[in-house]
Amino acid sequence: MARLFHRLSQPLQTVSQVVLLSLVWLAASQLSQHWLPALPALPAGVLGMLLVLAGLWSGLLPVAWFRHGARWLLAEMLLFFIPAVVAVVQYPQVIASAGARLLLVIVVSTALVMAVTALVVDACYRLEIRMRRRGGKRKAAMGAKVHGA
Numbered sequence: 001m002a003r004l005f006h007r008l009s010q011p012l013q014t015v016s017q018v019v020l021l022s023l024v025w026l027a028a029s030q031l032s033q034h035w036l037p038a039l040p041a042l043p044a045g046v047l048g049m050l051l052v053l054a055g056l057w058s059g060l061l062p063v064a065w066f067r068h069g070a071r072w073l074l075a076e077m078l079l080f081f082i083p084a085v086v087a088v089v090q091y092p093q094v095i096a097s098a099g100a101r102l103l104l105v106i107v108v109s110t111a112l113v114m115a116v117t118a119l120v121v122d123a124c125y126r127l128e129i130r131m132r133r134r135g136g137k138r139k140a141a142m143g144a145k146v147h148g149a
Helices: 002-035 044-058 067-075 077-090 092-146
Strands: none
16 A cells, blocks of 8 residues: 555646646736736746745745646646647648748747846856855854854
């Protein structure tokens, strides 16, 4: 019985985390539509991501609550592009008439997303290093005070 529970615990945990992430998205969608109508340019997915990031950064949401579900969603990301592929197959005349412009937009937007992501990750990494250094200096100063130095 314990082996069966152990086998099922990982998939159940992943499913519950995906459901939790979906609920965050739904809540962000409702918040965006009903409480923030002045910000129509802020999609629910971005608002939800910012809410989860704020919760993780503040420590209100443990990373363990999202780890397996987020990994599964990232691993299955190809599934989210199937509707776009179906649209391309259903409307080949649009691709034929505006294919070069669409390709240019796709290439430029992908490059911009990758560049901005790299800059944000680099900035966050530098911030984390600075915070750890400050924490280490504080611990050393506190240790010196405690030991009478």
